[in-house]
Amino acid sequence: MCTVHKFYRANRPDRGRPEEGDRMKRIVLLVLAISTAAFFASCGASSGSRKGETETGVTSSPASTAEPETESPDVTEEPAPTATPAARKLVNAVSEKTVTADYSEKSETVGDPAAIVDGDETTRWSGFDLGRPNWAKNLHHEITIDLGGRYELRDFYIIWETLTGFYSIQVCEDGTDWTTVYEYDDVMMKATPLIDEGVFPKATFATMIRIVTGFPEGEKCEQYPYCSIYEFEAYGYEADAE
Ligand SMILES: [Ca+2]
Secondary structure (H helix, E strand, O other), X not given: OHHHHHHHHHHHHHHXXXXXXXXXXXXXXXXXXXXXXXXXXXXXXXXXXXXXXXXXHHHHOHHHHOOOHHHXXXXXXXXXXXXXXXXXXXXXXXXXXXXXXXOOOOOOOXXXXXXXXXXXXXXXXXOOOOOOOXXXXXXXXXXXXXXXXXXXXXXXXXXXXXXXXXXEEEEEOOOOOEXXXXXXXXXXXXXXXXXXXXXXXXXXXXXXXXXXXEOOOOOOOOOOOOOEEEEEEEEXXXXXXX
């Protein structure tokens, strides 16, 4: 027994050492395997997390969803410049323009029709004529203003020294066809300083303006058988201005 035991004990180191070495190798390999597995598990978990974040970022990133620049030129193109029309300036279209009258009083002070557009409210034109046998005709006159261009007229202002009867304002574009754009039919039967003003119809275009005075047929003028104007102004825009 003892021999066997001794034999066993005597041979055990030779047999036992290898067994212990294998055990140690297995332990070492196991430890290495566990360590390696833990390492890759940790790397896998970390990389998975970053991947998830990246995908999430990619999914929500504007860059990943933006259309290719070549496919959306309208987004980046500057809008086409819009032409801004030049502001039009309202002017007195008759100021110091050429004025003619069918008749003017024979006087150095009131015989010039241009006095109605000279900007001076103390100078005037008069159609008074004591030599006319028919006083009614003395109240019918035409005073014409050449605008020297085409205007879109808006409104007017006139100061009469005397208006006996009624008057109208007419406009013309071609020098031939006249259109009445304002009528004053509140017949005045006496001399009066009269300031009148009015607005022309929409789209009143003219190269010439005419003031026409008249008196009702059959009526008799008892006093002041004439018409006289201090000042006339007609405001508008140059129709062909840029
Ligand atoms: Ca004047």
